[in-house]
Every structure is written in structure tokens, then in C-alpha cells.
Amino acid sequence: MSKVKSIKDIPLQEYLMPGHAACAGCAMALAVRHVLKILGRNTTVTVPACCLSVIQGIFPKTAVDVPLKNTAFASAAAMASGIKAGYRVQGKNVNVIAIAGDGGTYDIGIQALSGAVERNEDIIYLVYDNQAYMNTGIQRSGATPYGAWTTTTPKGKTEKRKDLGFIMIANGARYVATVTPSYLMDFYSKFQKAKERKGSRVVIDLSPCPPGWRYDPGFTIEIGKLAVQTGAWILWEFEDGVFQFTGFSKMIAEGKAKKKPVESYLKLQGRFKEIIKSKEKIEYYQELINENWEKYLKIAEIYKKK
Amino acid sequence: MRKVEVDKEMGLKSVKEYPPAPLSKPAEGAGGKTGLWRTYRPVVDLNKCTGCRICWAYCPDRAIKLRDDGKVEVDYVWCKGCLICFHECPVKAIDKVVEEFGE
Numbered sequence: 001m002s003k004v005k006s007i008k009d010i011p012l013q014e015y016l017m018p019g020h021a022a023c024a025g026c027a028m029a030l031a032v033r034h035v036l037k038i039l040g041r042n043t044t045v046t047v048p049a050c051c052l053s054v055i056q057g058i059f060p061k062t063a064v065d066v067p068l069k070n071t072a073f074a075s076a077a078a079m080a081s082g083i084k085a086g087y088r089v090q091g092k093n094v095n096v097i098a099i100a101g102d103g104g105t106y107d108i109g110i111q112a113l114s115g116a117v118e119r120n121e122d123i124i125y126l127v128y129d130n131q132a133y134m135n136t137g138i139q140r141s142g143a144t145p146y147g148a149w150t151t152t153t154p155k156g157k158t159e160k161r162k163d164l165g166f167i168m169i170a171n172g173a174r175y176v177a178t179v180t181p182s183y184l185m186d187f188y189s190k191f192q193k194a195k196e197r198k199g200s201r202v203v204i205d206l207s208p209c210p211p212g213w214r215y216d217p218g219f220t221i222e223i224g225k226l227a228v229q230t231g232a233w234i235l236w237e238f239e240d241g242v243f244q245f246t247g248f249s250k251m252i253a254e255g256k257a258k259k260k261p262v263e264s265y266l267k268l269q270g271r272f273k274e275i276i277k278s279k280e281k282i283e284y285y286q287e288l289i290n291e292n293w294e295k296y297l298k299i300a301e302i303y304k305k306k
Numbered sequence: 307m308r309k310v311e312v313d314k315e316m317g318l319k320s321v322k323e324y325p326p327a328p329l330s331k332p333a334e335g336a337g338g339k340t341g342l343w344r345t346y347r348p349v350v351d352l353n354k355c356t357g358c359r360i361c362w363a364y365c366p367d368r369a370i371k372l373r374d375d376g377k378v379e380v381d382y383v384w385c386k387g388c389l390i391c392f393h394e395c396p397v398k399a400i401d402k403v404v405e406e407f408g409e
Contacts, residue, residue: 007359018368018384021337025388029366057336065332184363210388218389221364 020063025217050101077116102143182224214270243303344387354399361391
């Protein structure tokens with residue numbers, strides 16, 4: 001597949017069937033659709049308990065047109081390692097990808113992922129981070145940001161979220177990247193790079209969720225863009241010991257663009273209604289984002305190109 | 307009743323033909339006729355459409371189809387009515403109307 005530089009270069013072949021059971025406006029279904037376009041027919045997917053195991057639909061039909069194995073909640077990365085080992089024994093070169101939600105990665109699946117990255121298994125691990133356990137009814141997870149409403153944090157979460165990107169860099173992953181399907185060309189360039197590489201590759205995808213984040217499904221793409229433009233989500237990639245910002249985040253890091261005030265991102269989502277009520281909380285949220293940015297600028301300084 | 311339906315859909319004749327593990331086959335409409343979920347219906351104005359494919363690329367449901375002339379049309383069998391296409395169209399060629407399932 002040649003490099004995709006504009007929307008017209010996106011391949012027409014599809015591997016996600018229409019009529020899958022995802023909610024209207026699901027960013028994860030969009031991400032999976034494009035990931036399968038990039039990886040192509042020669043792919044095996046493994047999925048733990050998460051939204052993707054639900055949107056496949058009801059037996060005897062499935063919405064995913066490549067071999068797919070559902071597995072237990074904690075073992076997506078372990079299963080992917082095993083599938084890859086099986087193909088290696090048979091002498092086949094197949095792309096093996098584990099697609100998991102944030103609950104199955106940040107909380108429950110992190111030991112399997114950490115082990116697979118440490119062994120440098122030849123797999124791609126895609127986390128679609130919708131920032132709560134959406135498929136079981138919006139419970140708080142390690143990825144839920146500060147102040148967000150969930151059914152288990154009715155007044156808003158009081159803790160900060162985990163940073164999986166940091167954990168994976170410290171864990172020694174060869175390729176780590178953050179993406180969001182709102183910026184499709186960035187998405188394509190990172191996944192095409194991930195496809196060509198060997199070794200453990202972890203891609204973290206911000207996946208806006210209309211029922212969980214409490215917004216109109218039509219704003220899915222806009223919210224993803226706002227998350228990047230306000231700095232709440234940072235686009236970067238870490239490749240062979242070199243860290244660099246990409247896309248709009250690169251412009252922010254180089255001072256060519258200014259971060260939008262975070263309020264524009266928060267007020268579109270019903271889950272932040274507790275924060276929107278008080279000015280102090282909005283300011284605190286802005287402070288958290290600035291703090292996070294400072295951390296990442298330091299990381300970029302440490303792992304810059306030599 | 308349910309068992310017979312399943313057998314028919316999978317094309318199995320006897321118990322011996324059952325797969326050793328629960329094995330689903332790729333097919334359209336695994337989640338049912340998702341077009342029935344719509345409250346709003348996106349309508350493409352072909353005179354305004356420039357064929358930029360942005361709506362096609364951003365549709366999570368594959369409900370936007372490319373026509374032979376490069377423009378797009380909506381597949382109302384699967385369109386869930388999320389209206390991402392309505393919001394993202396750069397030339398506002400897609401309009402939304404309240405869905406009235408006829409007949």
C-alpha cells in the first residue's frame with residue numbers, strides 16, 4: 001500500500017461490514033474501519049471484553065471480515081503473542097493486532113501488555129481510549145480524566161488519569177504513538193509506519209463516545225479535533241528512542257500555534273457539567289493540561305534526535 | 307425455531323457439519339437493520355457535492371457510498387443517523403430532515 005497523503009488515497013477495500021452494532025457516531029468503529037484498511041486481508045485480530053467484542057453482532061454473523069479471536073478481559077496482549085508464535089511456527093508472516101478498550105488496557109490488561117512489550121513480541125496493540133468502561137454502562141476507569149462524570153463518579157472523578165504513553169516508553173516499547181481518527185492523515189501515517197515495523201508497537205487512540213461523554217453523535221469528529229487543539233490530547237510518536245510531536249501538537253510545541261482554552265472542549269460534553277459550573281475547576285483543569293504539556297516538553301527534550 | 311433459523315443462515319444440513327467452536331461468519335447487518343435507529347436522515351444535495359470524500363472517510367458505519375461520477379450517496383439501510391457527515395461536509399451539501407419511516 002502506497003503512502004496515504006490525502007483522503008483520495010485511502011484504499012476503497014473495506015473489512016468492517018456495514019450494519020455492525022456500534023452506537024451512532026462511534027469513533028472506535030471508525031478507527032477499526034481504517035485500521036483494517038491499512039493492515040489489509042493478511043491480518044488476525046484479537047479482542048478482549050470491550051465495545052469491539054459487542055459491535056461484532058450476534059451469532060452466526062460477525063461484522064469483522066478478517067480472522068478474529070475473542071479472548072478474556074486480562075489477556076489481549078498474551079493472546080496476540082500466542083497467535084504470532086503460532087504463525088511463526090507455520091512460517092507465515094501475518095499482521096497480528098490486539099484491539100482493546102481502555103479498561104482492558106489501563107486497568108485489567110496492563111500486566112499482559114507490559115509482559116508482551118518487555119518480551120518485544122512482534123505485535124501491534126491498539127488501545128481505543130474512550131475514557132471509561134463504556135460497554136458495561138459507563139463506569140470509571142484508570143483512563144477517565146479529572147472531573148468527568150461516570151455512573152460510579154456521579155460528582156466527577158477526583159483523581160487524575162493514568163498516562164499509558166509514559167508507562168509504555170518506560171517499559172521499553174519500540175514504537176508508541178497517540179492518534180485520533182479526527183486527524184485521519186496523522187492516523188494513516190502512524191499506522192502505516194507501525195505496519196512496516198517489527199517488534200512491539202503500541203498505539204493509543206482517543207475515541208470520543210457519544211453516550212458516555214454525553215454529547216450529540218454528530219460532534220464526534222469535532223470533539224476529537226478540539227481535544228488536540230486545546231491540548232487535552234497530545235499527538236506524538238516515540239520511535240527507536242526518538243520522541244517527537246506530530247500534527248497540530250507539533251505546532252503547539254514549536255510555538256507556531258496557541259492552545260485553545262480548554263473550556264471549548266469541556267462545554268461540548270455533558271460529562272464535564274460539574275466542572276463547567278465553577279470557574280475555579282475550569283482553571284484547575286487548564287492547569288492540569290499545562291502541567292501535562294510541560295512534562296511532555298521535557299520528555300521531548302530528553303529523547304530528542306541526536 | 308431459533309435453531310432452525312441459525313442452521314439456515316449458516317447453510318448447515320446436519321449436526322456433524324457444526325463448527326468445533328462457535329464460529330461466526332462475516333455478513334452485513336450483524337447488528338440488525340441499523341437504518342431503523344435513525345431520528346434524522348442525512349440527504350445529499352448532488353448539485354453542491356464536490357466529491358471530496360470527507361463524509362465517506364468519516365462515516366463509522368460505511369453508510370456513505372461512492373457513486374460512479376465521484377459524488378456520494380447515503381445507504382439508508384445501514385445509516386444510523388449520527389450526522390457526522392452533516393457536520394463535517396465543508397460545502398454544506400448534506401442536509402438533515404426528520405426521519406419518517408414510510409409505509
